[in-house]
Amino acid sequence: MPAHARKKKAEEPEKAVPGTLIDNVDGLTGDGKGGIEHFDGFLITPDGHIAQVYHQGEKRPKYADYRLDGKGQVVVPGMIDAHGHVMSLGFSKLTLDLSGTRSREEALARIRAWTAAHPDAPWILGGGWNETEWASADLPTATELDAVSGGKPAWLTRVDGHAGWANSAALTAAGITAKTNDPKGGRIVRDGAGKPAGVLVDAATALVAAKLPTPRPEDRDAALAEAQLDLLEHGVTAVADMGTSIEDWQAFRRAGDSGRLRLRIVAYADSIANMELIGGPKPTPWLYDDRLRLDGVKLFLDGALGSRGAWLKAPYADAPETSGLPLLNQTQLSNLMSRAALDHFQVAVHAIGDKANAVVLDAIAELSQTYTGDRRWRIEHAQIVSPADIARFGQHGVIASMEPQHEASDRTMAEARLGPERLAGAYAWKSLAATGATLAFGSDTPVEPARPFVGMAVAVTRQGADGQPVGGWQAQEAISREAALGAYTTGAAYAMFAEDRLGRIAKGYRADFLFLDKDPMLASPEALRTITVRETWIGGQRAWAAAQSQQDEAQIRPPEADAPASQGGDPAPDR
Numbered sequence: 001m002p003a004h005a006r007k008k009k010a011e012e013p014e015k016a017v018p019g020t021l022i023d024n025v026d027g028l029t030g031d032g033k034g035g036i037e038h039f040d041g042f043l044i045t046p047d048g049h050i051a052q053v054y055h056q057g058e059k060r061p062k063y064a065d066y067r068l069d070g071k072g073q074v075v076v077p078g079m080i081d082a083h084g085h086v087m088s089l090g091f092s093k094l095t096l097d098l099s100g101t102r103s104r105e106e107a108l109a110r111i112r113a114w115t116a117a118h119p120d121a122p123w124i125l126g127g128g129w130n131e132t133e134w135a136s137a138d139l140p141t142a143t144e145l146d147a148v149s150g151g152k153p154a155w156l157t158r159v160d161g162h163a164g165w166a167n168s169a170a171l172t173a174a175g176i177t178a179k180t181n182d183p184k185g186g187r188i189v190r191d192g193a194g195k196p197a198g199v200l201v202d203a204a205t206a207l208v209a210a211k212l213p214t215p216r217p218e219d220r221d222a223a224l225a226e227a228q229l230d231l232l233e234h235g236v237t238a239v240a241d242m243g244t245s246i247e248d249w250q251a252f253r254r255a256g257d258s259g260r261l262r263l264r265i266v267a268y269a270d271s272i273a274n275m276e277l278i279g280g281p282k283p284t285p286w287l288y289d290d291r292l293r294l295d296g297v298k299l300f301l302d303g304a305l306g307s308r309g310a311w312l313k314a315p316y317a318d319a320p321e322t323s324g325l326p327l328l329n330q331t332q333l334s335n336l337m338s339r340a341a342l343d344h345f346q347v348a349v350h351a352i353g354d355k356a357n358a359v360v361l362d363a364i365a366e367l368s369q370t371y372t373g374d375r376r377w378r379i380e381h382a383q384i385v386s387p388a389d390i391a392r393f394g395q396h397g398v399i400a401s402m403e404p405q406h407e408a409s410d411r412t413m414a415e416a417r418l419g420p421e422r423l424a425g426a427y428a429w430k431s432l433a434a435t436g437a438t439l440a441f442g443s444d445t446p447v448e449p450a451r452p453f454v455g456m457a458v459a460v461t462r463q464g465a466d467g468q469p470v471g472g473w474q475a476q477e478a479i480s481r482e483a484a485l486g487a488y489t490t491g492a493a494y495a496m497f498a499e500d501r502l503g504r505i506a507k508g509y510r511a512d513f514l515f516l517d518k519d520p521m522l523a524s525p526e527a528l529r530t531i532t533v534r535e536t537w538i539g540g541q542r543a544w545a546a547a548q549s550q551q552d553e554a555q556i557r558p559p560e561a562d563a564p565a566s567q568g569g570d571p572a573p574d575r
């Protein structure tokens with residue numbers, strides 16, 4: 001008890017309340033009804049929940065176990081990334097990163113340098129390239145890669161994960177020759193003579209992927225640590241992991257068991273088989289103080305727009321011979337969705353093209369008659385939707401899980417692929433929200449970096465970092481700041497069945513919050529894009545802090561994030 005409290009003891013003693021009082025902040029949170037609530041202090045229980053939120057002038061306890069003066073800083077709820085790939089993000093930090101390359105020469109130079117710096121690597125692995133960002137937008141070739149890879153096999157995935165670039169040694173390792181047929185749902189890009197040229201699309205990528213050295217458990221642990229660091233640094237406190245393998249799950253469990261899991265991860269298995277293996281007869285309970293849960297399954301119906309794998313109703317404007325590739329037929333899709341829904345697993349289906357979205361909506365309409373109740377069917381990306389299908393999102397409570405950053409990165413590519421007529425239903429956030437569908441925003445990291453405030457800036461402006469295009473692209477689909485913040489907090493929490501515990505700074509919620517350098521409701525769009533996270537708190541503990549914040553460390557209890565979290569605490573009731 002503080003000394004000044006002891007003096008008062010003779011009079012009416014005011015007992016110190018347990019927990020941490022965070023006071024004198026410029027706080028804001030979604031109110032769960034689409035509005036914003038402001039506050040200037042809050043109390044955290046010793047077990048990391050919000051005990052009370054204080055508004056201006058409201059009395060707060062005189063003495064708390066710990067008190068932190070926020071010095072007027074902006075505080076918001078932790079951001080929730082509604083669609084990410086945690087382990088891929090981690091591995092992207094440990095392998096060759098070609099993202100941001102502006103020409104193939106730059107990419108080749110980076111590969112040459114990485115190869116020289118990693119003489120012991122048996123394979124050259126990495127990714128992040130995007131030929132549409134290069135000066136000449138031709139697909140790269142095996143021959144180009146041979147020249148910089150020192151004879152080792154090299155396999156570099158495209159930024160969207162739907163294609164990969166192999167060199168000759170990798171093609172040989174995978175047994176791919178001129179005689180190899182395109183696998184179902186995939187394509188081997190070929191030269192004029194029919195020989196494999198180097199790039200493999202969608203299902204064809206598995207031919208090389210099957211030959212890659214398997215990461216060891218300690219490699220996965222290192223990747224998870226990298227992913228957590230990147231997400232915490234940018235204010236992401238929870239993520240929906242879209243396509244969790246059994247190895248991914250085991251890495252999450254190892255981190256939870258040893259107290260290294262700081263981030264909250266809601267997992268969607270990468271297959272029905274792994275969903276059953278991990279969850280057994282139903283979704284797992286929340287584990288490690290609400291840090292981990294398997295909620296459902298992620299299914300793929302089509303590919304991506306960039307590699308023309310997205311399944312469209314009409315042919316591509318810039319490749320009239322194709323309308324894209326469905327990866328499942330309608331019966332297969334319905335059967336898989338049905339298998340998951342039968343045991344109350346949540347279903348998340350990747351659908352990018354307008355045909356794919358229509359087919360998932362058909363399946364949802366059909367299955368909703370059998371699988372009643374609160375199902376929260378998720379469509380991941382929902383990038384291109386026919387105006388006629390948009391209203392169907394509002395029916396059956398479909399969640400539109402979308403990535404604003406994709407719009408800014410892909411708009412010129414989308415124009416080329418789709419032509420002008422189909423753009424009205426592209427990245428149609430406002431129209432989808434207007435149907436009553438819940439918007440949940442994510443990054444698809446590592447496809448885009450997980451930068452929620454960049455995403456918010458795009459969501460409200462429909463412009464890229466360069467301020468282009470003037471006035472915004474299809475600006476009628478821009479949304480309000482309240483709606484954008486909601487999509488990264490309350491909406492994303494709802495989309496993962498966590499709206500009762502995550503996404504708001506409110507009594508009873510987990511104390512996940514950020515100190516920011518600017519108010520996202522007031523900052524100019526340019527300033528919104530460059531908001532800096534000063535501190536990231538999860539479960540009432542400081543999980544990450546920028547260097548300049550660490551001088552305040554003495555004012556509060558030391559972070560306990562290295563201590564093991566209790567295991568399997570307070571499992572959620574079945575839903």
Ligand SMILES: [Zn+2]
Pocket residue numbers: 083084085242444
């Ligand atoms: Zn994804």
